[in-house]
Amino acid sequence: MAPILDINKLYKNxxxxxxxxxxxxxxxPGDFLVLVGPxxxxxxxxxxxxxxxxxxxxxxxxxxxxxxxxxxxxxxxIAMVFQSxxxxxxxxxxxxxxxxxxxxGVDQATQEAKLNDVASLLQIEPLLNRRPSQLSGGQRQRxxxxxxxxxxxxxxxxxxxxxxxxxKLRVEMRTEIKKLHQTLDASIVYVTHDQIEAMTLATKIVxxxxxxxxxxxxxxxxxxxxxxxxxxxFMGSPAMNLIPAQVxxxxxxxxxxxxxxAGETLVLNDARDLALPEDVxxxxxxxxxxxxxxxxxxxxxxxxxxxxxxxxxxxDTYVVSELGGKQVxxxxxxxxxxxxxxxxxxxxxxxxxxxxxxxxxxxxx
Amino acid sequence: xxxLSMPQTQTRSQSATGKIALRWLLYVLLGxxxxxxxxxxxxxxxxxxxxxxxxRTGSLISLPREVSFDAWKTAWSGACTGIQCExxxxxxxxxxxxxxxxxxxxxxxxxxxxxxxxxxxxxxxxIIFSLMLFGCFIPFQVVLLPMARLLGMMGIAGTIPGxxxxxxxxxxxxxxxxxxxxxxxxxxxxxxxxxVDGAGFLRIFWSIFLPLSLPIxxxxxxxxxxxxxxxxxxxxxxxxxxxQPVTVALNNIVNSTTxxxxxxxxxxxxxxxxxxxxxxxxxxxxYFIRGLTAGSVKG
Numbered sequence: 001m002a003p004i005l006d007i008n009k010l011y012k013n014x015x016x017x018x019x020x021x022x023x024x025x026x027x028x029p030g031d032f033l034v035l036v037g038p039x040x041x042x043x044x045x046x047x048x049x050x051x052x053x054x055x056x057x058x059x060x061x062x063x064x065x066x067x068x069x070x071x072x073x074x075x076x077x078i079a080m081v082f083q084s085x086x087x088x089x090x091x092x093x094x095x096x097x098x099x100x101x102x103x104x105g106v107d108q109a110t111q112e113a114k115l116n117d118v119a120s121l122l123q124i125e126p127l128l129n130r131r132p133s134q135l136s137g138g139q140r141q142r143x144x145x146x147x148x149x150x151x152x153x154x155x156x157x158x159x160x161x162x163x164x165x166x167x168k169l170r171v172e173m174r175t176e177i178k179k180l181h182q183t184l185d186a187s188i189v190y191v192t193h194d195q196i197e198a199m200t201l202a203t204k205i206v207x208x209x210x211x212x213x214x215x216x217x218x219x220x221x222x223x224x225x226x227x228x229x230x231x232x233x234f235m236g237s238p239a240m241n242l243i244p245a246q247v248x249x250x251x252x253x254x255x256x257x258x259x260x261x262a263g264e265t266l267v268l269n270d271a272r273d274l275a276l277p278e279d280v281x282x283x284x285x286x287x288x289x290x291x292x293x294x295x296x297x298x299x300x301x302x303x304x305x306x307x308x309x310x311x312x313x314x315x316d317t318y319v320v321s322e323l324g325g326k327q328v329x330x331x332x333x334x335x336x337x338x339x340x341x342x343x344x345x346x347x348x349x350x351x352x353x354x355x356x357x358x359x360x361x362x363x364x365x
Numbered sequence: 366x367x368x369l370s371m372p373q374t375q376t377r378s379q380s381a382t383g384k385i386a387l388r389w390l391l392y393v394l395l396g397x398x399x400x401x402x403x404x405x406x407x408x409x410x411x412x413x414x415x416x417x418x419x420x421r422t423g424s425l426i427s428l429p430r431e432v433s434f435d436a437w438k439t440a441w442s443g444a445c446t447g448i449q450c451e452x453x454x455x456x457x458x459x460x461x462x463x464x465x466x467x468x469x470x471x472x473x474x475x476x477x478x479x480x481x482x483x484x485x486x487x488x489x490x491x492i493i494f495s496l497m498l499f500g501c502f503i504p505f506q507v508v509l510l511p512m513a514r515l516l517g518m519m520g521i522a523g524t525i526p527g528x529x530x531x532x533x534x535x536x537x538x539x540x541x542x543x544x545x546x547x548x549x550x551x552x553x554x555x556x557x558x559x560x561v562d563g564a565g566f567l568r569i570f571w572s573i574f575l576p577l578s579l580p581i582x583x584x585x586x587x588x589x590x591x592x593x594x595x596x597x598x599x600x601x602x603x604x605x606x607x608x609q610p611v612t613v614a615l616n617n618i619v620n621s622t623t624x625x626x627x628x629x630x631x632x633x634x635x636x637x638x639x640x641x642x643x644x645x646x647x648x649x650x651x652y653f654i655r656g657l658t659a660g661s662v663k664g
């Protein structure tokens with residue numbers, strides 16, 4: 001089957017400023033693609049390019065196997081949900097949803113039927129005669145989604161649709177979007193700056209920074225094997241621990257030495273066969289550092305560390321310790337006996353370690 | 366804290382008295398100003414209702430002993446403007462024929478201009494908008510001669526369509542400014558959403574932007590109507606016998622009387638000439654302030 005969206009060597013400039021550089025993305029029908037990155041990384045511009053609201057400077061873009069590089073938005077067979085919802089303020093909810101069909105000249109009976117389908121799917125039937133100004137944020141969000149769903153397009157585009165909602169509602173709507181994706185088997189491109197949204201929703205994530213794709217992959221790939229320091233730091237909360245380290249022995253049984261401000265240096269062994277330079281950045285997720293005795297496996301090594309801080313977070317307790325001049329967070333179970341200012345035996349799962357080059361930030365293993 | 370509370374309450378009550386005094390001073394001052402500004406209107410109204418005899422003998426600010434509408438009748442249909450003695454009536458209709466289409470057209474075009482400049486950013490949009498804004502500050506006198514040439518070349522010199530044309534062109538700077546500043550507050554995502562929905566340039570304007578625009582339309586209509594109705598310079602320069610607007614006719618009535626000066630007729634004529642703008646303010650005035658101050662549209 002042809003990819004539902006195929007972006008090839010896309011460039012976008014505003015005058016002399018390059019906003020997007022050499023973007024190549026391809027997704028299959030039913031994929032949920034999330035474009036994620038810090039603000040100003042070009043993710044919204046890329047979405048606007050896919051929608052046809054922005055002209056592409058160079059490259060090609062195909063939707064559903066058809067070249068859409070210079071096709072106007074209305075002929076791309078897409079629907080879009082905006083951050084501010086962009087509901088037409090003077091129209092009722094029903095008119096908002098049917099406006100697109102009215103413009104395209106769909107007959108009254110079909111409009112009516114589709115409106116009812118979407119309204120019952122999103123449970124907004126009681127709101128149909130209200131104006132957008134009479135709706136709450138969550139209700140507006142639903143109406144905006146209804147306007148997109150009623151079109152039944154090849155591709156849905158979401159531009160940070162949840163960022164205007166409060167935290168609780170955001171989680172609710174996130175679940176609903178995921179459910180919707182599963183029931184409709186829709187193809188979706190979704191822009192967000194929230195890496196948790198990206199992880200929970202996506203089947204495929206594109207991490208962008210400064211208009212350049214940093215990594216494309218499944219949420220698990222992005223999370224477990226980040227391609228560089230930026231991705232490692234951006235994805236995951238609390239962020240991945242990035243610890244400067246020295247490699248003293250290579251080959252089978254790599255030896256890594258981490259300096260400590262207080263106490264002796266920490267020496268860890270990685271059983272994997274690696275060829276690393278002398279200076280590396282060692283990346284280890286907080287959950288891959290546990291309290292000694294609570295983690296078992298081939299790569300697990302224990303070492304005594306000074307606990308600087310204990311942060312109970314309900315389900316987990318975070319423990320902060322200084323390693324290699326960095327604050328390193330470990331994710332321990334809630335009933336840990338760790339106390340600030342005392343030594344604690346921590347278990348490092350070395351089979352999960354990512355290594356990055358100190359100079360370029362690129363992944364080494 | 367407790368030992369400080371006594372002097373504090375004292376100052377508070379002192380300042381409360383001061384506040385009331387200030388408030389009264391303000392009302393008195395405002396009342397005086399209002400009286401001062403309303404005085405001319407009062408004199409005009411009373412004078413227009415007096416007979417010539419009474420005007421000659423009585424005081425300027427006294428109420429009329431006998432209310433008579435004769436002067437109003439004369440001003441409307443009998444007063445002489447030069448050699449013709451038809452009153453203001455034909456010229457009043459001229460003004461209506463000029464003002465209504467000119468207000469309508471300049472508002473409509475201004476709305477379209479504002480919509481383009483605010484929502485369809487193109488290269489040079491800001492320069493074009495600045496130039497249109499500059500048009501607001503060109504004094505009337507400067508454009509008289511070139512405009513006369515242009516009207517002549519177009520073959521509409523001295524006609525009502527010619528005057529409509531002049532007023533539309535001259536009003537565009539302001540109407541564009543009004544609508545642009547209003548539309549710039551409407552999120553660009555609204556246009557984007559409509560484009561994805563398949564609506565084109567005019568459809569978006571007609572179905573989404575115009576229905577949002579009532580407050581700013583009212584502002585623009587009031588502004589343009591006042592400007593065009595009260596205009597004298599263009600009216601006197603670009604009209605000929607039979608197409609003069611009411612302001613020019615009023616001037617002719619007041620200035621071309623022979624013999625006794627009919628103050629009551631002059632006053633009645635002036636009030637008639639000013640009534641339509643007054644009416645527009647009374648009817649739409651509350652929208653005027655609202656439209657000028659409010660702008661943002663919350664989705």
